[in-house]
Amino acid sequence: MAKQTTRQGEYTNNGAVLFLALELGAKEWKLGFSTGLGQQPRRRGMRAGDVGKLGREIHAAKKRFGLAEGATVVSCYEAGRDGFWLHRYLVQAGIENVIVDSSSIEVNRRARRAKSDRLDAEKLLVMLIRYQLGDPRVWRVVRVPTREEEDRRLLHREIRTLKKERGRAMNRIHGLLATQGIRLRSPQKPTAEVLERIRLWDGTGLLGGLKSRLQRAWEQVQFLEGQIRALECERRRVLREAREVDVAKIRQLEQLRAIGRQGAWVLVREFFGWRKFQNRRQVGALSGMVPSPYQSGESCREQGISKAGNRHVRAVAVELAWAWLRYQPQSRLTRWYRRRFEKGGPRARKVGIVAVARRLLIELWKYLETGVLPEGAELKAVV
Numbered sequence: 001m002a003k004q005t006t007r008q009g010e011y012t013n014n015g016a017v018l019f020l021a022l023e024l025g026a027k028e029w030k031l032g033f034s035t036g037l038g039q040q041p042r043r044r045g046m047r048a049g050d051v052g053k054l055g056r057e058i059h060a061a062k063k064r065f066g067l068a069e070g071a072t073v074v075s076c077y078e079a080g081r082d083g084f085w086l087h088r089y090l091v092q093a094g095i096e097n098v099i100v101d102s103s104s105i106e107v108n109r110r111a112r113r114a115k116s117d118r119l120d121a122e123k124l125l126v127m128l129i130r131y132q133l134g135d136p137r138v139w140r141v142v143r144v145p146t147r148e149e150e151d152r153r154l155l156h157r158e159i160r161t162l163k164k165e166r167g168r169a170m171n172r173i174h175g176l177l178a179t180q181g182i183r184l185r186s187p188q189k190p191t192a193e194v195l196e197r198i199r200l201w202d203g204t205g206l207l208g209g210l211k212s213r214l215q216r217a218w219e220q221v222q223f224l225e226g227q228i229r230a231l232e233c234e235r236r237r238v239l240r241e242a243r244e245v246d247v248a249k250i251r252q253l254e255q256l257r258a259i260g261r262q263g264a265w266v267l268v269r270e271f272f273g274w275r276k277f278q279n280r281r282q283v284g285a286l287s288g289m290v291p292s293p294y295q296s297g298e299s300c301r302e303q304g305i306s307k308a309g310n311r312h313v314r315a316v317a318v319e320l321a322w323a324w325l326r327y328q329p330q331s332r333l334t335r336w337y338r339r340r341f342e343k344g345g346p347r348a349r350k351v352g353i354v355a356v357a358r359r360l361l362i363e364l365w366k367y368l369e370t371g372v373l374p375e376g377a378e379l380k381a382v383v
Contacts, residue, residue, distance in 0.1 A: 020075035021124035023117045032121040033061040076128045078102045104140035149274040166224040246273035258327035266316045280362040289358040321357040331376035
């Protein structure tokens with residue numbers, strides 16, 4: 001009987017480097033360790049957020065692969081609900097970490113494919129090794145803000161959230177009244193006095209249960225409006241008293257006609273205040289308003305904008321584009337839109353306004369960097 005030999009699979013050896021991929025869940029984290037492509041990874045699970053356990057697992061993995069205690073550790077995880085705190089912890093611990101844009105990860109196109117946290121961790125591990133070997137297009141890495149930069153983005157995001165909640169509460173009030181055939185006309189508000197005076201089709205008033213629910217909903221609206229006013233007051237105070245560079249950029253944008261406080265604040269705090277752009281292509285790409293063509297053989301079509309960038313900036317940019325057409329009629333950008341899209345149908349104008357929004361962001365970036373006004377643009381009159 002011939003003797004059988006067992007052959008170990010070959011794998012790329014990256015020296016004294018330990019690769020770590022983390023698949024983060026709400027209750028459990030999956031870890032994958034390896035030192036090169038083709039190697040059977042070391043898999044471990046742990047309770048979410050237990051950084052002490054994470055350190056022990058890294059130490060055990062180094063021992064398992066025969067690495068020195070001071071060996072380099074390179075890690076990655078997907079951007080998500082855990083934010084950036086784990087990245088800061090890993091960097092402080094001497095680990096090279098990258099945060100990956102989840103939507104940029106390659107996905108198997110089979111109709112039915114196996115998916116689990118363990119498989120996701122192993123896939124991240126392979127892609128991390130490829131990335132470190134010099135394949136930068138394997139995914140897109142998220143730019144991590146500092147704690148201060150991250151904190152500055154909370155104010156306008158909270159205002160936006162509160163306004164959405166206020167809108168939902170008001171829609172709930174109007175919906176409840178509509179079930180009784182009642183429609184409030186602006187500027188009428190569902191105060192206690194108004195609810196008492198409301199009469200239904202048969203001349204009777206609202207019943208106690210419905211009236212109590214409407215009053216509670218109106219109290220919720222008033223509470224949200226109070227919070228919104230307080231936050232807007234805080235924003236005005238910051239613009240009046242702060243001396244930071246990003247606040248100066250907000251004031252600079254506010255000098256342009258068609259750009260108000262909200263738009264200038266969001267553009268700077270989300271976009272221009274902490275990101276360093278090298279060219280106009282980077283500005284367009286980060287806004288997510290770049291084309292995404294699809295070409296295969298004789299099939300060639302446009303899928304629309306990528307929407308891969310900052311959604312807060314994208315929403316504000318489109319609103320500012322409409323305002324720019326109205327309040328900057330002599331600008332080169334407005335004349336270009338009117339010459340090319342104004343005589344088209346609704347779809348053409350919709351496509352055109354997105355193009356204006358992208359070009360406007362590029363013009364505003366140049367304006368903040370050089371101080372040169374967009375061609376044909378006007379400043380607000382000094383009162």
